[in-house]
Amino acid sequence: MAKHTDDQVHHMEEHAPHIALPGYLGVFAVLVVGTILTYTVALRDLDFIFPGANTLLALLIAFTKMTCVMLFFMHVKWSPKLIWLSAVASFFWLAIMFAFTMQDYLTRGMGVFST
Amino acid sequence: MQNVDAISTDFIEPKKNYLNNGTTLKSWLLTKDHKRIAIMYLITVSLFFLAGGMYAATIRLELLTPESDLLNTQTYNKVFTTHGVLMIFFFLIPAIPAVLGNFLLPIMIGAKDLALPRINLLSLYIYWLAGLFAIWALLQGGVDTGWTFYVPYSTTFSNTYVMAVGLAVFINGFSSILTGLNFIVTVHTMRAPGMTWFRLPLFVWAHYAVALVMILGTPVIAITVLLLALERFAHIGIFDPAIGGDPILFQHMFWFYSHPAVYIMILPGMGVVSELISNFSRKKIFGYEFIAFSSIAIAVFGFLVWGHHMFVSGQSVYAGMVFSFLTMVVAVPSAIKMFNWTATLYKGSVSFDTPMLYALGFMGLFLIGGLTGLFLGSMGLVVHLTDTYFVVAHFHYVMVGGQVIAYLGGIHYWWPKMTGRMYSEFWGKISAMLVFVGFNLTFFPQFILGYMGMPRRYAAYPPEFQVLNIFSTAGASVLGIGLLLPVIYLIHSLFAGKLAGDNPWMLPGLEWRIPSPPPTENFASTPVVTWEAYEFGEDSGLDLDEARRRDLVTVT
Amino acid sequence: MADHATTYSDKFVYHEPGLQHQFEDMKQQEESVSIGMWMFLVQEIMFFGGLFTVYLVFRSRFPMAFATGSNHLNVVMGFANTLVLIVSSLTMALTVYYAQRNNRNMQVIMIILTMIFGATFLGVKYVEYREKYEDGLVPVAGWNRRAKAESSEHATATFPLETRAQAQEEHKTEGEHVYNNPRGEFQWNEGHHLVDEALKEQAAHPDRHYLTEYEKVGYFSNGQVDDLKFQEKVRSFFWIYFAMTGLHALHMIVGLLLMTWLLIKAFQGTFSAQYYSPVEMSGLYWHFVDIVWIFLFPLLYLLGRHFIH
């Protein structure tokens, strides 16, 4: 059973708590603030900065929140490279799908096949 | 060829292997053994291949004459659609990964099983469920949209069972997702000590690449088919132009998966061929790293070229340029593979056993398939060639000439390992030749037909195209015989075949170092790998002299 | 276990809780499971990705119709739901935290909390869908309420434009039931102020572009804004809304089932510092669903809201 105990030890330090309670609460606070922010910002017209500023800002906030959740709640911060890779890769492929689909729609007017 | 009758019966004491370890139906249906799951896949996939083949035969017969006389147009449309759906979704995509990959991947990396055996079994059941849906749809009266389900025909105008088949495709998607997921996890976590990434057989590399495509691509077809069903069911107005939708959007989303799907079908084939070429010329494969990385490169770039299916569809000309350019780029990794395989033969010790014949056939046919791919990547030419028989010929050269031939080669190569029996080498060679000749007879004329301008999916065609169609049909009959032969002699070998022994060809791969058929947990104790991949020399740990002695005994 | 890891013989019989036959040790198993889970999440992302592509394409074509539709969504409920989901994410994270601490009771409590919040989310979603049903905004014919005109106070609001006037005076004259929206079809009666605004702006500064090419074709028939054509586009928005939130809600339900199973397991005290990967995996799933909503909320509820303020 000696094996068992030192095995326990090995697991304990293997999965030492990533961030303690206050850490979790901090992340939570960030998320709530982000939500409130995105709501309030959405109500005023930011087009005077440049057209579509609202959209950009909303997406920026959303990305920040997502990053928080992934890094801390999903423990990516403490995960092996492969997890990072898969997280990044999935968004990269999403980007491919968006970009290569839109490159058609955005340039279609220029081609002879115009709507 | 003497290497077949390696061991005579009386030396063998009955061993416990995955086949005789539990014989009840339950022990098969609830098994978590990757080998049994692979065998069940093998059976189902073969049945679907047979069915799809029948439809193909019907098509060729109908096209013997210009008029639509054997089938009326309605039936013909259903027949070619069914041929496409069955072959692509239920044979080509699962065939090599789910059968050979399932069986061999864990053994090749020295693992007891796939990392997630339950998931593996689940994927089999999902595949069966999807298959049932497809068959049900067929019995109901089939579907006539073409396997591409182009809107708005499929959403608004077809009165056949689009939803049922769509559902089948949707479900089937998850089967291949789970398989891919399983492979990735297994390759990452289950490698035996000493089995470093660059000691992996190229078969494993290929499957790793395929798994990536499966995971990243398949969900998109799932959601697309879902939207298609919604559109048909309640007119979302996303695909149907009559209510503000956009049919081109469907084509984008469809091909985002369906072009990479082509690589799902061909990459495992390339993996198998790499194995065969290297092993049957008993020589380390030329440029191992390049072949390995070209697989990954194909998997990645494969996602960037889907637009070349849409050059005349009304897509923006500029998007077309980008897609065409990237298509040309994808050609390069395939070329690299071709050259490396050829170079591997150089100064080898090449033996022409049946699997090797298939491998060489693959190289020939894939060469043509790949080069005609360039024709279809070059925009100016594609305007004339898309939706003609040129395209049909091209993708049959890649799919049948590539994937199916490689699959047959793989089956022949690992058959002794799977069953412990050796098939008749003579008939093996015959069928290999028949397939090669018959295939070229069938599909080469279609290139000419295509350039002549015969559109695909035509039940009736202008009479001047008849001669070439007759050639094609004639070839198809030869091809059919060539494909049926293996079914006969392989099944025959199960009962009357000579016992193969653990390593009939004295090859270094891990799968050849365990008994055949393998025991349930593959390895008595986890192996420690100390040799490079494709290591044929003395330091491969193979007792070659013993093998030679053994042969002498049996010959005299 | 350490030397077990070095000498690879499985003569070693000691079996840990939940170690499966194909693995050498717990570490390998957890690694496999977590990679597997992440791969699953990757495919989930691509799955939702298809819908986001559709959203992207259509929004970039008909921003006005989308803004109009999204202004009509109940942003307060959306906002509340976002908070609810974030809290549930926190409690989920804490579940894992306590599992690592061998703290069974807190685990159970946290799981229950998570489930409660998850259920709340679905409840709110139900109320929202209900509203759409009442207002005849479900884009499937026959899936909207065929209310008696006098039965609800916002009935007049949901009369089809053309029939509103005569319908009202009909049920002034004799008391027999007047159904608004008799076939329960999707109908949009809020007009197209945004387009009118845009047209005004356009007239003001002809050099700038307020309508996309698609809009110029898509909203008008011979020069006038065509209510039916505009309604079609708004309908597409509501379709995308229902498709996305519906798929998300489906994932929530699956998540709740997962939680129930987890709750039972946790209650039996299955999980410990040695073996808690099921908790962690379910956690990953739950957080993923949360992340999807973090994007759905601004995209569906907020974008284009500034037009009306």
Add this chain to the structure above:
Amino acid sequence: MQYTSWVPIFPEQASTFAWQVDLLYFYLIAVSIAFSIPIVAAIIFFGLKYKEREKYATPDELHGSIVLETTWSIIPFVVSMTIFLGGAYVYFEQYTPPTDAMEIYVVGKQWMWKMQHGTGQREINELHVPVGRKIKLTMTTEDVLHDFFVPAFRTKADVVPGRYTYLWFEATKPGKYHLFCAEYCGLNHSGMGGWVYVMEQKDFDNWLAGNTSGQTPVELGKDLFQNKLGCASCHAGGPQQRGAKLEGIYGKEVKLVGGQTVVADDQYIRNSILNPASQVVEGYQPIMPTFKGQVTDEQLNGLVAYIKSLSGVTGTTGGTTGTSLSASNTATNSASSLPSNTMTPRRADRGNSGPGSNPNAPAAANSNR
């Protein structure tokens, strides 16, 4: 199309950019051969030279060589780039319609092509164009995707519902060329073809003037019925019959959808051709397009004569209403412009029509919804 060899291997060249496409084709064939020959030769040569001499021989290893790998990555890349550039060049040629082109409207419909010339003439499944003139087709479709494909011109383009797509060509030699629908469009996809007639300018002018060579009315009508107007595609029976059978109908009483009956006399036939929706025979959908303005009076008479001949009745028809009709022809010709007669009708009936309720659907099997 006439062919030199009994096995046709190469289509006619009949447009200005056809030779460019063919050039590209031959270039690619050359490239393919240039790649295949060495590889295949090498495979065969190695196969024979290094055939295994003794069992389980272990030939000495040789690992990859960076030099080789780079060369055979670079060379294919460069070659493929030339292919790409050539292709792109031709593509722009094909898909950039000149401004000074003569414009023809094309509407695809399950399963016929409807052409409308700028001067008002309309054709079905046929297109008459002058040689040596740039022609620009403005195309759309009433229902599903189609694809306008003329192999001899080496060009094709999808026809997309709800949009216009464009195609242009300049025919280089007179003749009769295949026209195909190359995008799968359902039941009678393979029947949705026709001919493109390339004529000398003067013949074309005659054709515009509507002269038809000396045929008897019946022959004329037969020709119109079976080829020119494609009536046969619906009225001839067979799997895709969607219109009433006309054999033996003349002089009989026919039951109409409304319930009342009429006698199928000349006037009825003429009327059903010009305003089909007005008197629809029971059991058929009102889907026949009007041919008003597409048939001249004498063609109309020819049709009537032919339909009578189907019932074994002979004798000429009096052009009684001739004048009034020709008047209405000119009226419709000048009035009708493309958008009005393509987009609007479908949109109108769209609100309540489900997938099954489209005209060309056999009323059976709507059950999968």
